[in-house]
Amino acid sequence: MRPASVGDLRMTNGFQVTFDAHDPERLARFWAVVLGYVEQPPPPGFANADEFLQSLGFGPDWREQFFALVDLEGKLPRLYFQRVPEGKATKNRVHLDVNAAPGLSGDERRAAVRRRADELVALGATELHVGTDHGQYWITLQDIEGNEFCLQ
Numbered sequence: 001m002r003p004a005s006v007g008d009l010r011m012t013n014g015f016q017v018t019f020d021a022h023d024p025e026r027l028a029r030f031w032a033v034v035l036g037y038v039e040q041p042p043p044p045g046f047a048n049a050d051e052f053l054q055s056l057g058f059g060p061d062w063r064e065q066f067f068a069l070v071d072l073e074g075k076l077p078r079l080y081f082q083r084v085p086e087g088k089a090t091k092n093r094v095h096l097d098v099n100a101a102p103g104l105s106g107d108e109r110r111a112a113v114r115r116r117a118d119e120l121v122a123l124g125a126t127e128l129h130v131g132t133d134h135g136q137y138w139i140t141l142q143d144i145e146g147n148e149f150c151l152q
Contacts, residue, residue, distance in 0.1 A: 025063050027144060
């Protein structure tokens with residue numbers, strides 16, 4: 001398989017990021033605030049998600065099983081939250097780095113990252129670590145179900 005390069009004109013494969021969760025809707029609503037995403041709207045012809053999923057044979061408890069978010073412009077990956085019975089056992093092998101201070105640098109950037117971290121802690125996140133390395137600054141947090149992510 002040949003790796004893609006900057007000059008390669010092929011399209012990338014689309015993907016979604018899937019979160020295992022005890023409470024998919026609650027976790028999704030937390031991440032909607034973190035990333036500015038919204039609940040995925042139903043396809044054309046359906047008034048709401050309940051109507052669409054009922055047409056596929058899902059019962060009224062579907063929100064307990066899964067929940068999906070999309071970005072407002074439809075350009076970024078879809079986020080899918082699915083109920084699983086087991087809890088999180090170890091550190092994530094993959095995590096999201098969230099840019100909390102686009103266009104800022106230095107002390108302004110640090111202050112903006114700190115403010116955003118404080119907002120997310122107020123929503124239920126847990127602060128784990130403040131990192132600085134090679135001129136970078138980030139704060140590692142856990143979401144409301146213990147998944148690590150970084151604000152930078």
